[in-house]
Amino acid sequence: MKVIIAYASAGAGHSKAAEAVYNRFREKHPGVTAISIDILAQENCFFRYCYSHGYSFMVKYAPFLWQFGFWVCAWRPLRFLTRPIAKALNRLNTRNFAQFLIRESPDVIISTHFLTSEIAAALKKRNRINCRLITVITDFGVHPFWLSEGTDTYVAASEATRHVLLAEGIEDGRIRVLGIPVDEKFLSPGDAAALCRKFGIQENKFTVLVATGSFGIGPIARIVASLQDVQVLVVCAKNKKLYRSLQEAAYPQARVFGFVDNIQELMAVSDIIITKPGGLSTVESLSMGLFPIFIVPIPGQETENIRCLAEQGVGMYAKGIKRISKPYAAQELCDAVCKGSI
Numbered sequence: 001m002k003v004i005i006a007y008a009s010a011g012a013g014h015s016k017a018a019e020a021v022y023n024r025f026r027e028k029h030p031g032v033t034a035i036s037i038d039i040l041a042q043e044n045c046f047f048r049y050c051y052s053h054g055y056s057f058m059v060k061y062a063p064f065l066w067q068f069g070f071w072v073c074a075w076r077p078l079r080f081l082t083r084p085i086a087k088a089l090n091r092l093n094t095r096n097f098a099q100f101l102i103r104e105s106p107d108v109i110i111s112t113h114f115l116t117s118e119i120a121a122a123l124k125k126r127n128r129i130n131c132r133l134i135t136v137i138t139d140f141g142v143h144p145f146w147l148s149e150g151t152d153t154y155v156a157a158s159e160a161t162r163h164v165l166l167a168e169g170i171e172d173g174r175i176r177v178l179g180i181p182v183d184e185k186f187l188s189p190g191d192a193a194a195l196c197r198k199f200g201i202q203e204n205k206f207t208v209l210v211a212t213g214s215f216g217i218g219p220i221a222r223i224v225a226s227l228q229d230v231q232v233l234v235v236c237a238k239n240k241k242l243y244r245s246l247q248e249a250a251y252p253q254a255r256v257f258g259f260v261d262n263i264q265e266l267m268a269v270s271d272i273i274i275t276k277p278g279g280l281s282t283v284e285s286l287s288m289g290l291f292p293i294f295i296v297p298i299p300g301q302e303t304e305n306i307r308c309l310a311e312q313g314v315g316m317y318a319k320g321i322k323r324i325s326k327p328y329a330a331q332e333l334c335d336a337v338c339k340g341s342i
Helices: 012-028 045-061 063-074 076-092 095-104 114-125 159-167 192-199 220-226 240-249 263-268 279-287 301-311 321-325 330-339
Strands: 002-007 033-038 108-111 132-136 153-156 175-177 207-211 231-235 254-257 272-275 291-294
Touching: 002 012, 002 095, 002 114, 012 033, 012 279, 033 095, 045 063, 063 076, 076 095, 076 114, 095 114, 108 114, 114 132, 153 159, 159 175, 159 301, 192 263, 207 220, 207 263, 220 231, 220 240, 231 263, 240 254, 263 279, 272 279, 279 291, 279 301
Parallel strands: 002 033, 002 108, 108 132, 132 153, 153 175, 207 231, 207 272, 231 254, 272 291
Antiparallel strands: none
């Protein structure tokens, strides 16, 4: 059996989910020929740059523009116009990926991004490929772009996601609630005592992890300054300016990190996490037993994530710094979580 795991490297969640699926095939199913491919790596530089960097630019500097585009494309009365335009532009710029799928002729395509699902579904519809197409939705909400005629199975993150798919007209038999794939390292917490020594923190003191994705955006400096009675682990990721400012501030309660590849170890020694409500990061946190407090959601998919998670009583959306530091002092928050009152 040949399986292609396809994704687009626009946002880390799609790539990580694809990597988790690929690694699982490699480690547990050696008889399967698994191929992982980034659709953007196959196409012209201009399309690749606009698709990936355009997304990061709007999220960081023009979130209102991203929100406008998200909802315009999701609004049902306009789909007759927005969907054909988007499909035409996508097919025009993804010919190399389409030829790759035709040439490889896989038995199964597992897609963790709506763009790869759309191209594969179009090829199936025109009988250019004959395979099963499985779309893994990496958010709890479902933007209409995820829906492509020709998809055999939709893997939903939760029951709330399933309900959204049903409301969009997807048959129940084509939906499997399996969650968002995460790397197996998030399923094994490790030795917390040894990790506390590694990071130079106290083992029995309440610890807050602050990590807002690869961009390191949000009022992180103010959050760290407001959390005085706890240990704070801060991941600045690619935000070098934030990293330098926190290093210079030298908060005694905080340990500051730049870009890390061992976030699961930081999660293992933490009690709660302050984070963006990305689909994959939320599942990683929950897999490690962390209660998530959400901040600075990307308008659109992440606000939808908050809504879907709230329906299931998961997480808390903090709209301001005071909501994090007051009235939830560290011990009060810990007690509330343990009692199940939040």
